[in-house]
Amino acid sequence: MGLAQSLSTTNSRRAETQKISAAEARSILDKQRLQRPVSPHLDIYDKQQTWFGGSIWQRFTGSGLSGGLYAFGLAYLAAPALGWHLESASLVAAFGALPVAAKVSLKFLAAWPFTFHALNGVRHLAMDLGYGFNRQTIVKSGWYIWGASLVGGLGLVFFL
Amino acid sequence: MASIARSSLLRQVASAPKVAVATKPASQNSIIANAARASAFHTTARRDLLPPLPQKVVGTVNDAAPVPTPSPSHGSYHWTFDRLVAASLIPITVVPFAAGSVHPVLDATLCATILIHSHTGFQNIIVDYVPTYRTPRARKAFIWGLNAATAVVGLALYQYETNDVGLTETIKRIWKA
Numbered sequence: 001m002g003l004a005q006s007l008s009t010t011n012s013r014r015a016e017t018q019k020i021s022a023a024e025a026r027s028i029l030d031k032q033r034l035q036r037p038v039s040p041h042l043d044i045y046d047k048q049q050t051w052f053g054g055s056i057w058q059r060f061t062g063s064g065l066s067g068g069l070y071a072f073g074l075a076y077l078a079a080p081a082l083g084w085h086l087e088s089a090s091l092v093a094a095f096g097a098l099p100v101a102a103k104v105s106l107k108f109l110a111a112w113p114f115t116f117h118a119l120n121g122v123r124h125l126a127m128d129l130g131y132g133f134n135r136q137t138i139v140k141s142g143w144y145i146w147g148a149s150l151v152g153g154l155g156l157v158f159f160l
Numbered sequence: 161m162a163s164i165a166r167s168s169l170l171r172q173v174a175s176a177p178k179v180a181v182a183t184k185p186a187s188q189n190s191i192i193a194n195a196a197r198a199s200a201f202h203t204t205a206r207r208d209l210l211p212p213l214p215q216k217v218v219g220t221v222n223d224a225a226p227v228p229t230p231s232p233s234h235g236s237y238h239w240t241f242d243r244l245v246a247a248s249l250i251p252i253t254v255v256p257f258a259a260g261s262v263h264p265v266l267d268a269t270l271c272a273t274i275l276i277h278s279h280t281g282f283q284n285i286i287v288d289y290v291p292t293y294r295t296p297r298a299r300k301a302f303i304w305g306l307n308a309a310t311a312v313v314g315l316a317l318y319q320y321e322t323n324d325v326g327l328t329e330t331i332k333r334i335w336k337a
Contacts, residue, residue: 063285066282070309073314073316076319103337107335128243
């Protein structure tokens with residue numbers, strides 16, 4: 001037994017400690033937290049999930065549409081003071097005077113975010129109810145919504 | 161200790177291809193290749209893409225995270241309300257397309273629902289990107305700015321609905337222009 005104890009490989013050594021005040025400890029901790037690693041850049045992830053993910057595009061399209069509505073609302077109230085004409089009649093006249101290319105692109109700029117947000121919104125609600133979480137379903141339904149929203153947006157521009 | 165561990169990992173990785181060819185079965189080659197890639201990633205130069213804001217520990221590090229006070233207008237009720245508003249927008253949006261025209265009351269309902277939906281949507285964005293624990297004053301400014309904007313836009317939509325032809329009819333006329 002004595003031999004076994006003297007051959008023990010357990011390494012025991014004294015931990016060196018230092019007395020510091022609570023404020024000093026806090027400032028050391030705050031400095032250490034500044035050195036913590038930052039999340040990796042979006043570039044390193046799979047494009048389908050980050051760049052073309054329905055989640056962030058739902059936010060982009062939604063804030064675009066709502067931002068447009070808010071901008072119009074604020075401009076409409078400010079219009080009399082600024083001498084602008086934002087009544088429906090002058091808006092229609094102004095839009096009608098635009099060249100065809102501008103009409104088509106402006107319409108698509110409004111129509112595609114609308115179709116995307118509507119279709120992806122339905123997918124979002126389905127997911128909120130717990131449907132469609134199979135991995136393959138997520139990937140496929142994501143691409144279907146891109147296709148359907150582009151086709152739907154072009155349909156609204158050219159066939160309505 | 162950390163530097164010793166790292167250099168041994170690097171040595172392993174550096175000697176990996178030889179080992180892989182000599183003794184490892186094919187299924188393990190990909191693991192070793194991945195280790196080389198992962199090691200390369202972890203040893204790349206640090207880039208300050210999104211430098212962290214000034215850090216502050218509230219209380220001590222051993223305090224549990226604070227549990228927010230329950231509120232009937234936040235949390236799961238708020239979440240469910242959000243979804244109900246979003247779901248109710250589906251029929252209200254489809255009806256004008258199907259019917260070709262829209263009753264002023266339905267148009268006003270559409271405007272009000274879109275306004276609520278926009279407001280809570282913007283709220284979600286602010287809550288996500290302007291956290292109270294890091295930027296408390298900016299958070300307050302954004303939330304109250306949004307409240308003011310929503311109130312003003314609500315007034316604007318009321319004016320537009322009562323003095324003009326309504327949202328749906330305007331979009332329709334612009335589309336046909």
